[in-house]
Each structure stands twice: as structure tokens, then as C-alpha cells.
Amino acid sequence: MIFLDAAATTPVRREVLDAMWPYLTGEFGNPSSHHSLGEAAADALAGARSSVAAVLGCRAGEITFTSGGTEADNLAVKGIALARQAANPQLNRVVISAVEHPAVEESARYLERFHGLAVDVVPVDGEGLVRPEAFRAALRPETAVASVMYANNEVGTVQPIAELAALARGLGIPFHTDAVQAAGWLPLDTKALGVDAMSISGHKIGAPKGCGLLFVRGRTRLEPLVHGGGQERGRRSGTENVAGAVGLATALTLAQARQAEERRRVAALRDTFIGAVLTGVPGALLTGHPVDRLPSVASFCFPGTSGESVLLELERQGVVCSSGSACAAGSDAPSPVLTAMGIAPEEAQTAIRFSFDSAVTGADLEAAATSVLDAVGRVRALGG
Ligand code: PLP
Secondary structure, X not given: OEEOEOOOOXXXXXXXXXXXXXXXXOOOOOOOOOOHHHHHHHHHHHHHHHHHHHHHOXXXXXXXXXXXXXXXXXXXXXXXXXXHHHHOOOOOEEEEEOOOOHHHHHHHHHHHHHHOOEEXXXXXXXXXXXXXXXXXXXXXXXXXXXXXXOEOOOOOEEXXXXXXXXXXXXXXXXXXXXXXXXXXXXXXXXXHHOOOEEEEEOOOOOOOOOOEEEEEOOOOOOOOOOOOOOOHHHXXXXXXXXXXXXXXXXXXXXXXXXXXXXXXXXXXXXXXHHHHHHHHOOOOEEOOOOOOEOOOEEEEEOOOOOHHHHHHHHXXXXXXXEOOOOOOOOOOOOOHHHHHOOOXXXXXXXXXXXXXXXXOOHHHHHHHHHHHHHHHHHHHHOOX
């Protein structure tokens, strides 16, 4: 099998499992317990927090461990907006982009439905980019929080986050970015990016599912969403997932240590693959930005097919990929990300995403390109 669905999830790395193992077995303490077993767990958690902080260029106290990217996005968007609105009721708007993951989009819609906030959606261009002018135009004195993802999960377009963050911060508006897909591929230094909050998920970078984190800068107000024993400095109650935090910190450190050379290698393989598909499949369309895209994502529309049929045919040939994001898979509705980019709904329904991890080889992608040519040809011959 050639696994080209790394943007959906990745296997746990051996080094990550080894780092976690003690905290799943002998060192199983609760970090809140005042005996040696509890203290060992608290030390492990503190160590994980410091490692993450070193990668993100922030203070350990600015990291909140969560159950994944979805919870981190919810905590950022709802937590910052609700805290700021409570302090100043006039802060009653939220800005998001038109291509956010549902974890951000639905958090904003929740604020709209239950807390009366207005949601301002910034459009993207045909390549999925948020234009800084359009973003600036959406920011108002009443904006409580702005959230734009770092890299898109369906088409891989990378947003000009430092520029967008500077615009928001210049107006005193906290800026959050969902960096779930960016982690491991793009710089994550929170100071250089100038972001106030950033979400990361473990399972996209070789840690287990169900662990993630939210960075929240300094004194940014944040209303917790999960109440209880006051763990994570009161920002996220519940007994901490010590092994998950250790695994996430290990995976993040390993992923970010990837050399620039390695990223360039994967980007070059991606471009060869894109070239082979575009020249081999008549009418194939690359979706997303041709240059400002994740090294790890190649996404297309194949007019005259249904994405699901191509997917099935590819799987029959041993190539595993996705018809869009894993969250949208199984739904018949065309992807809101693609339609926001101006792609017609019939065309959006023919979308396929190939996403790789750094273990991908030229031979994998050469074989995959051959399968794509064949699969699209077969599906078209059968009438889509
Ligand atoms: N944000 C983006 C951009 C994603 O791609 C995903 C996962 O697909 C998430 C958030 C949600 O992360 P998790 O699966 O850890 O909840």
C-alpha cells in the first residue's frame, strides 16, 4: 500500500512510543498527587511543556495541553472571544477566513448562535489565499478575536500569517492561527509569526490521536471551556494526559528538527508528482496555490469523474488518499473550501487530495502518478 493520506493522520513514531511508554506503565502517577509517583508525572508534564515551548519560542506557561486540534481551536476562538466580551460587551464580532477547518468555523458559529456575536468571513482568492487587504477590511473596533489557519488541510495553501497577525495586533485584536497542518513543515516560532494563539495536534506529526496543544500569549484573556479541578493553570480542567503530552512534545521536537533540505526534497517530489498528473490526465486541475503550499500536499480536481469513484479505484490499485479532508469525507456536499475558492460545485465533487509524510519516496509517487492516470481514465471510460 502507498499511504498518501498523511494530512488525515500519521502512525505513531517509534521514538514517540518509547518516550510515552514509562508514563503508560510504571510511572503511571497522577500529576496532582503529592507522592513520588505523582511528582514524577508532574515532572514529565513540565518537561514536555518546556520542550514544546522551546520549539514554539515561548514560555512554558503559555502552553495548554488539550485533547487535540479541535479542542485547541475551540478553546482559542470561544475562550478568547468570551473572555474579551465579558470584559467589554462591545467586543461582539469574530473574524475567520472562508477556508477554516470546521473546528474554527463551528466555534465561531456557536458564538453567533448562543452568544450573539457576529461572524465576519474573509474571502479567499482562486488559489485559497487570504489577501491582507481583505483581512484588514474585515477587522473592526468590535472584533474580539481573529482566526486564520496557517496552512489549509484540503489544498495545502499557506497563508501569510506574520503579515495577517501584524495587522490584527496593530489594532489590538488577538490573532489565532490553526497550525495543525503546518506543524513539521513550516516555522512555528510564535514570536517571529507574531501570533497570540496557535493550535497544534499530535496525530498529524507522529504522536497518538487525542493529544494537542494551544499556545496563548502572555496575558491574553482566555475563558476556560472545561471546568473542574483547575489543571493546566485553570485553562483546561481534567487529569492531564501525561503520556500524550510527552508523546506530543517528542513528536513536535522531531518534526520541527527536520532540515530545510528535507522539506525541499519533499517539495521537489511533490512538484514532480503534480507535473506528472497534470501532463498525464487531460483536464486535471491543480487546486490551491502553485507555490505557497505545504511541501506535503498535492490536490486536484478531475472533471468528468466523481472523486469517490477515483478514490475507490486508486485504493484497488494500492494507493490510499482522500477525496478532500477526512472530516468532509463521506459527505456528498461539495467542499466549502473549494467552493470558497470559486470552484464550481460539480467540479469540487471531483477533488482528490494526496498528502505525504517525510518518509515518502520518488518511487512511491511515480507509482502513484501511474495509478492516478489509470484510475481517472477507467472512471471516465465508465462515465464518471
Ligand atoms: N485543524 C486542521 C487544519 C486539521 O486538519 C484538523 C484535523 O484534520 C484539525 C484542526 C482537528 O485536529 P484533531 O483531529 O486533532 O481534532
